[in-house]
Amino acid sequence: MDLLTRRILFLVLVIASITVLLYGAFNLGWARIFSPGPLSAAHKKLDIKGECKACHAKGKRLDNSKCLDCHKEIRAKIQEKSGFHARVSTECTLCHSEHHGRSYNLKQLDAKTFDHAMTGWPIEGKHALLKCEACHPNGIYMLKKNKCINCHQDIHQGENGSECAECHSATISFRETK
Numbered sequence: 001m002d003l004l005t006r007r008i009l010f011l012v013l014v015i016a017s018i019t020v021l022l023y024g025a026f027n028l029g030w031a032r033i034f035s036p037g038p039l040s041a042a043h044k045k046l047d048i049k050g051e052c053k054a055c056h057a058k059g060k061r062l063d064n065s066k067c068l069d070c071h072k073e074i075r076a077k078i079q080e081k082s083g084f085h086a087r088v089s090t091e092c093t094l095c096h097s098e099h100h101g102r103s104y105n106l107k108q109l110d111a112k113t114f115d116h117a118m119t120g121w122p123i124e125g126k127h128a129l130l131k132c133e134a135c136h137p138n139g140i141y142m143l144k145k146n147k148c149i150n151c152h153q154d155i156h157q158g159e160n161g162s163e164c165a166e167c168h169s170a171t172i173s174f175r176e177t178k
Helices: 003-026 030-034 041-049 064-070 072-080 125-129
Strands: none
Touching: 064 072
């Protein structure tokens, strides 16, 4: 073995040894060494454990099916073909990008430009006068209930069915009829 080959081999061994020592001495996981940055507060438990494979498939950037494995309520809405996520791309990172730190807001929702009709619940008539917080307290945008009866009293006590829009409109008073 010539001198140059021995020096290269020695250098490789030194670098490998330092890496192993750092890994052991400081308990650094490989994921933390190569991570592009900390996850948001919503996903911090995955960051602490270094659970890259919880979101990333081997050799890929992100696997959307893995997002939906945790976000079961969104998967259900997509399968039901209801709500916002059923009407937009299934590429999660187009709207929700990670590794920007704990204080990063993953929702990235601009209430002034958001097209609420994309949710399947267009904001019309008297509903347009409401502030977002009236229906979405605490910044919770995906509602489990989206029927008139969830906000309005049913003075008919169920006798006329559950489709209020057959007789009532959001453009006139709820007590008035079409």
